[in-house]
Amino acid sequence: MKVNEIKVSYKQRIPSRQWPKISGSQDTAALLYERWDQDTIALYETFKVAILNNGNRVKAIIELSHGGMTGAIVDVRLLFGIVLKVAGTGIILSHNHPSATLTPSQADRQITEKIRKAGAILDIRLLDHIILAPDGSHYSFADEGIL
Numbered sequence: 542m543k544v545n546e547i548k549v550s551y552k553q554r555i556p557s558r559q560w561p562k563i564s565g566s567q568d569t570a571a572l573l574y575e576r577w578d579q580d581t582i583a584l585y586e587t588f589k590v591a592i593l594n595n596g597n598r599v600k601a602i603i604e605l606s607h608g609g610m611t612g613a614i615v616d617v618r619l620l621f622g623i624v625l626k627v628a629g630t631g632i633i634l635s636h637n638h639p640s641a642t643l644t645p646s647q648a649d650r651q652i653t654e655k656i657r658k659a660g661a662i663l664d665i666r667l668l669d670h671i672i673l674a675p676d677g678s679h680y681s682f683a684d685e686g687i688l
Contacts, residue, residue, distance in 0.1 A: 560598035563591075563633070566669055566681035573635050574677045576602055583675035586613040588636040590620055592629035593668065600627055610639055615652050617659055624665055632660065634670040643672055643680035645687075653682060 563569050587607040592600045603623055606613045624632055657667040669683040682688050
């Protein structure tokens with residue numbers, strides 16, 4: 542009987558001492574905003590995830606999806622598959638609101654809670670969810686006490 546074989550590997554190309562350290566939502570928002578496509582931030586929503594180690598250093602930022610002007614689909618299985626592959630212990634969710642409205646929608650709150658619960662089962666901490674506006678201003682779920 543034949544079955545597929547799976548091999549998991551991780552190649553660290555940047556020394557961990559060079560990874561950016563996150564100490565709050567201001568650091569996170571600035572880091573994410575500088576890596577956002579400025580040509581599309583006011584056009585459509587993009588959902589990104591910062592993957593952190595136990596020392597709150599950013600191992601990677603992954604663009605998980607981009608959608609339309611009012612939403613982006615988030616596949617939680619894909620998100621955690623990537624986080625587990627790079628041995629992340631914490632995550633920070635982020636997406637932009639092209640409208641520049643920083644208030645989270647009900648859908649934003651629901652996906653945040655769904656991801657928080659899934660992460661808790663896997664011992665992966667959800668540290669924050671940042672909503673970015675095209676001008677660089679942001680909303681932090683952690684700062685607002687939602688997480």
